[in-house]
Amino acid sequence: MSNEQGRQRALIFDGTSGISGDMTVAALLDLGASEERLMAALATLPVHGFEARVSRVTKSGLSACDFDVVLDDEHQNHDHDMAWLFGENGTDEHEHHHHHDGGHEHHHHHDEGHEHCHEHAHGHDHGHGHHHAHRSLADVRAVIEASGLTARAKELALAVFGKLAEAEAKAHGATPDTVMLHEVGAVDSIVDICAVAACLDDLGVDQVVVPCLSEGHGTIRCAHGMMPIPVPAVANLCSAAGIELVPAPVHGELVTPTGAAIVAALRTSAELPDSYRILACGYGAGKRAYENTAGVLRVTLAEVAGARDEEAADDDPGAEHPVTKLECDLDDCTGEALGRTIELLMAAGARDAHAVPVVMKKGRPGYQLEVICDESNQQQLMDLIFENTTTIGIRSMTMLRHPLRRQPDEVQTRFGSIATKRVVLPNGSVRSYPEYGSVVAACERTGASFQEVFRAVEAAAVEADA
Ligand SMILES: O=C([S-])c1cc(C(=O)S)c[n+]([C@@H]2O[C@H](COP(=O)(O)O)[C@@H](O)[C@H]2O)c1
């Protein structure tokens, strides 16, 4: 997804007000994800009794987008009822999130279809008659798979639910396949997570950067009863994914299990890029009213240097320098998992990542995964490999890299301006390489074949150097 200059699109999450599913959808819509395509995708979900509303609200003086999944009476929950959630000690002030500041609201009603789950009213009474759907991971998976979401959006939504199920299973002494998802498997959570996946797919990004999340303190009431904050599911998600929590002076929950699962499943890096160019900022409003926090999730869409660009930006691109090589042998990892891992490694800043076919001990055919990276992001990339492949060990070694001097350039062709890399050989002669991404962009723009464009760039480069 790199652009013609090899730069990548990154989403940078500012988690200083925490994160929830609806805040994330709202921020992505505010950034430019298509509301029309989102609503069309949500209309295909085989669940009923909800209405998705998008509006503008003012939160802490900031104009923000609000995404609200309004449930019919039968499915209603108390997620925004501060007095109920936090009791006497909670902030009783209830900010009415349907309040508008000159914005307009779009209502999308979904009352068709059927549910693949077992729904029943709870016997326990919180003083509010209410109703929870108890879905298992398999129930939720069936809903997502039967929907009309794109293949990529389904994959993203399933990844988020996979993380949620692992965290819930650990909290309740079950397995991801046997644990029952209470609030986190209810219609509003399914809609929020599918909406995040659809918007993210729509925005087409290479990286998701989340440095840390602010979290409040105290207790919160949920389907299980009173829970300490961070609630067990959030604590498990953050522990498993290495998400740093920053204590905030807030009595209440800032990070919901859905929010933490989104970060755990979709984050490609915790490190801010060395530099980035802001393309747009999106502000997603939270529903709960807390003091000492803006109550909005800001997501920044930025252009950052891709791996190739970083290479070109080395201080002295002609000088040898140390790099780290990570390697592991895999005989039990699927091609899908390996391909996904390589994509994640590249997006997280690996200089190179590839799999070489090998015949391993006991005559087993397998792959050697090889990753070249800077020492500074070795730990992050090793974590990615452990999380996404089946390996239980990684070898690391420091090597010297001897690059030829190179600089980014561009040449004019009949297909337009195309990016190249000019490399200086030890004898002083120059070689120009067409940048793959730029050649492909020209092919798509003009309908020309890869070979036609590639040769035109080579010819123009030779002429320019003559
Ligand atoms: O639904 C379940 S099982 C659930 C578990 C936990 C645990 O920590 S275990 C916590 N909660 C609370 O439910 C609400 C809604 O969460 P969403 O992620 O769906 O917004 C939230 O306050 C959680 O703390 C639910």
Ligand code: NI
């Ligand atoms: Ni739970």
